[in-house]
Amino acid sequence: MIDIFQYDFMVNAFLAGIIIAVLASVSGSFIVLRRYAMLTETLAHVALVGVAIGMVTEQNPIWVAVLVSVLSAWLIEYLRSYLGLYSDSILAIFLSGSLALAVVIVSVAGSFNASLFSYLFGSILSVSDEDLIIMLIFGSLSMTVLLGLFKEFYFIAFDEEVAQVSGLKVKLLNFLLVTIIAVIIALSIRVVGTLLIGALMVIPTISALRYRLGFSKTIMLSLLFSISAVLVGMALSYNYSLPSGATIVLVILVIFIFSMLMNRK
Amino acid sequence: MKFDTAVFEVQDLLYTINGTDIIKDISLVVKKGEYSAVIGPNGGGKTTLVRLLLGLEKKTKGSIKLFGQKQKAFKAWDKIGYVPQRVSQIDQFFPATVEEVVKMGRTAKRGLFTRESQEDRNAVESAMTKMDVLNLRQKLVGELSGGQRQRVMIARALASKPEVLILDEPNTGVDMVSQNRFYGLLRELNQKDRMTILFITHDVGVIADDIQSMLCINQTLLACNNPHEVLSCSEMSKLYGIDAHLIHHHHH
Numbered sequence: 358m359i360d361i362f363q364y365d366f367m368v369n370a371f372l373a374g375i376i377i378a379v380l381a382s383v384s385g386s387f388i389v390l391r392r393y394a395m396l397t398e399t400l401a402h403v404a405l406v407g408v409a410i411g412m413v414t415e416q417n418p419i420w421v422a423v424l425v426s427v428l429s430a431w432l433i434e435y436l437r438s439y440l441g442l443y444s445d446s447i448l449a450i451f452l453s454g455s456l457a458l459a460v461v462i463v464s465v466a467g468s469f470n471a472s473l474f475s476y477l478f479g480s481i482l483s484v485s486d487e488d489l490i491i492m493l494i495f496g497s498l499s500m501t502v503l504l505g506l507f508k509e510f511y512f513i514a515f516d517e518e519v520a521q522v523s524g525l526k527v528k529l530l531n532f533l534l535v536t537i538i539a540v541i542i543a544l545s546i547r548v549v550g551t552l553l554i555g556a557l558m559v560i561p562t563i564s565a566l567r568y569r570l571g572f573s574k575t576i577m578l579s580l581l582f583s584i585s586a587v588l589v590g591m592a593l594s595y596n597y598s599l600p601s602g603a604t605i606v607l608v609i610l611v612i613f614i615f616s617m618l619m620n621r622k
Numbered sequence: 623m624k625f626d627t628a629v630f631e632v633q634d635l636l637y638t639i640n641g642t643d644i645i646k647d648i649s650l651v652v653k654k655g656e657y658s659a660v661i662g663p664n665g666g667g668k669t670t671l672v673r674l675l676l677g678l679e680k681k682t683k684g685s686i687k688l689f690g691q692k693q694k695a696f697k698a699w700d701k702i703g704y705v706p707q708r709v710s711q712i713d714q715f716f717p718a719t720v721e722e723v724v725k726m727g728r729t730a731k732r733g734l735f736t737r738e739s740q741e742d743r744n745a746v747e748s749a750m751t752k753m754d755v756l757n758l759r760q761k762l763v764g765e766l767s768g769g770q771r772q773r774v775m776i777a778r779a780l781a782s783k784p785e786v787l788i789l790d791e792p793n794t795g796v797d798m799v800s801q802n803r804f805y806g807l808l809r810e811l812n813q814k815d816r817m818t819i820l821f822i823t824h825d826v827g828v829i830a831d832d833i834q835s836m837l838c839i840n841q842t843l844l845a846c847n848n849p850h851e852v853l854s855c856s857e858m859s860k861l862y863g864i865d866a867h868l869i870h871h872h873h874h
Contacts, residue, residue, distance in 0.1 A: 390716065505735040512726040515718060519706055522676045523782065524699030524730035569762055571719035 366482050367595070373484040374587040374605075376496050377548045377557070380541045382583035383503055385558035386576050387534060389566070390514040394559050396433070396535070397542060399448045401551045403429040403455040404543040408476045409462040418476070419491050422543040429455070430539035434532055479550030479602025481591065492544050499537045510534055511572060548587075549602035556606040557583070564609075564616040582612050627654050628690060629786050629818050630675055635684035637667075637674055644670050648684075648843045652820060654785070657812040657832055660822040662839040668822045669707065669790055671839055676704060676788070700731045703779030705772075707790045712771065714764035720774050721759040724750055727781025745781050753777035753807065769800025776807070786818040787811065805829050 388397055406429075407422030414421075433451055437444045463473050475483060484492075503510070509530050512520040521527040545554045565579035590605030630652040637645040645667045652658055660668050673679045675686060677693055686693040689701060727749065728742045750756045753773040758766065763774055772792050779787055789808075796804070809832045811817040823829065826836065838844040 508726070508729045508732070509734070511722075512729045515716065515723070515726060516706070518678055519704055519778075520726075520729070522678065522699060522702065522704045523727070524697070566715055566717060569715070569764075570717060571760070571762065572717045572722050575717040 366484070369484045369486065369489050370481040370591065370601070373489060373492055373548055374481060374591055375584065376492050377541075377545045378583040378587040379580065380496055380499060381545060381554070381557045382561045382579045383576060384499070384538055384541050385583075386562045386565075386572075386579055387510050387514055388538060388558055389562040391534075393535075393538065394555065395445060395448050396430075397538065397558050398555045399433070399452045399455075400426045400430055400539050400542045401546065401554045402452045402459075404539075404546050405459040405473075405476060405551050406455045406462070407543065408473065408546065409459040409466075412472060413462055413466040417487055417491065419488055419544065419547060420495075422546060423491075423495055423540050426539040426543045427536055430535045431532065434535050438528070438531075475550070476546050477550050477552050478600060479546065479548050479553060481548050481601040484547055488547055492547075495540050495544055499540050502533065502537055506530065506533065549605055553602045553606045556609060557586075560606075560609045560613050561586070564613040567616040567620040569620070582609065586612060628652070628687070629654050629656075630820070631685075631687040631690070632675070633685045635671075635674065635686065636682045637670060637679065638682045643841065645674065645839075646842050648839070650837060650843055652786075652818065652835075654818055655812075655816050656834050657808070657819045658821065658835045658837055659826045659829060659833045660820060660837045660839060661824070661826050662837075662844070666840040668839045672788055672790055672820070672822060676702070700782040701785045703727075703776075703782060703784035703787045705775045705779050705787070705789045705792045707792065712763055716762075716764055718763050719759065720755055720761055720763060720766070720777075721746070721750070723763050723774055724755075724759075724777045724781050727778040731782050745783060749777040749780040752780060752811075767800070768796040769804065772796055772800070772804055773807070780811075784817075786820065788820045790822045791824065801825070802828075805832070808832070 388394060404422040404426040407425030408418040410416075410425065411418030411421035429451060433447055436447050459473075509520075509525055512523070512525065513527055513530060513534075517527055542554055542558070545557065549557050561579040561583040562575070564582050565575045568575070568578060570578065586609040587605055590608040591601060593599060593608070594601040594604040628651050630650070632651075633649045635645055635648040636643065648671065660671065662668050670679060674681050675688070688696045689698065724746050725738075725742075728738075728745060732738070732742060747756070750759060753776050755770065755773050755777055758770060758774070763771060766774065775792060776787070776789075787808075805828060808819060808821065808829070812819050812832065821829070821833075826833070
């Protein structure tokens with residue numbers, strides 16, 4: 358395991374993996390409790406539009422992805438809360454619509470190649486220094502907001518109306534939470550990719566919930582699962598030349614199955 | 623009617639959905655320190671009235687004042703503790719210990735980006751003590767009995783040190799012994815701590831000795847329990863199948 362750090366790209370990969378493991382599991386706990394899992398999937402596909410635009414305009418795809426997924430998250434929330442459309446249908450529209458848009462943008466630009474493919478399934482070994490800096494900046498911003506508003510988000514997840522009556526600005530806080538989730542998803546697509554990020558955000562928390570603990574302990578456990586899955590997944594993928602994103606997700610799945618079996622009723 | 627003694631003041635309240643009046647012509651005052659029961663038939667608008675008071679629904683017309691202030695300008699929400707109807711429906715897998723739930727009651731008061739102060743800890747502790755859930759603090763709320771959950775939810779409401787407690791039938795599906803204990807706790811809060819209580823209930827007979835007023839809501843306010851209207855109110859209750867016998871018993 359030590360010798361894998363002899364390469365710079367492995368150091369970058371390792372750091373990126375840890376950052377995403379922390380962000381995904383902490384935000385994931387709110388995603389699971391608020392039943393936002395489908396929103397995650399949708400935003401991951403929306404982020405792909407950002408990647409496509411970034412590739413075509415020769416900007417760093419990650420920050421364009423952050424921008425596009427945040428704007429879309431706001432639009433989705435607006436459509437859901439103000440127009441009262443069926444919320445799962447809105448998500449479906451955004452999910453397939455953005456995938457279609459991404460594919461068209463890339464193919465018009467004539468660059469539908471392996472590069473886009475790497476954003477579908479992640480390619481942690483290609484995390485550049487610039488990527489890492491973007492992840493650090495946006496990652497620490499999101500983490501600050503998540504930790505600073507932890508108790509507010511938690512109260513709202515437990516009982517939105519009582520939280521509102523107690524004086525919390527629930528609408529604003531919901532917008533903020535969705536914004537952070539959008540940022541984190543966009544940051545993660547380098548590591549696990551659009552098609553796999555949902556797993557990284559949801560499964561550690563779902564596994565931790567099986568142990569029936571309080572919230573702070575559940576978060577700690579989910580963090581532990583997430584970080585170990587990323588580390589073990591990366592080591593396995595390095596040693597056996599397996600695709601990194603998919604390997605990480607499979608490791609989390611193993612943790613989930615183990616947690617299920619451990620906590621049968 | 624002085625502003626400083628009125629906790630809730632409602633005038634000519636109208637609430638319409640798609641052209642149907644759900645609530646109309648309701649004017650009422652809930653005074654400080656008063657224990658009021660809100661009764662009426664199912665679908666008669668009791669819960670809606672409370673939701674309008676709390677700003678969870680937007681009124682169509684009329685005026686609502688909280689502590690003498692227009693609802694829109696009202697900011698002191700920590701003065702109001704709210705215990706909703708869905709106490710028995712907590713997701714049993716929700717990761718929340720009793721202590722974590724009671725702490726939620728301090729969230730708004732603490733403000734954003736703050737750490738828990740000694741005052742917060744004391745308030746949580748005393749709310750749990752008062753509701754006798756201190757020994758359950760590490761338990762998950764999903765594992766509690768109905769009666770225990772009910773007390774936890776009230777403890778959460780009390781944690782912000784409110785002046786009013788609004789309860790929307792939080793006792794559905796709770797056994798008799800727990801119910802009686804619950805009514806005892808409410809009485810104590812009202813009599814010892816001078817807490818204003820607004821209690822939506824089906825069980826008005828049991829608390830008849832404790833309450834000072836009764837609001838019968840069926841789309842509009844049918845009768846208020848000021849002494850002259852007692853009879854009409856109990857008749858109303860009978861009409862809607864509430865145990866009028868017990869109400870009567872209280873007034874002998």
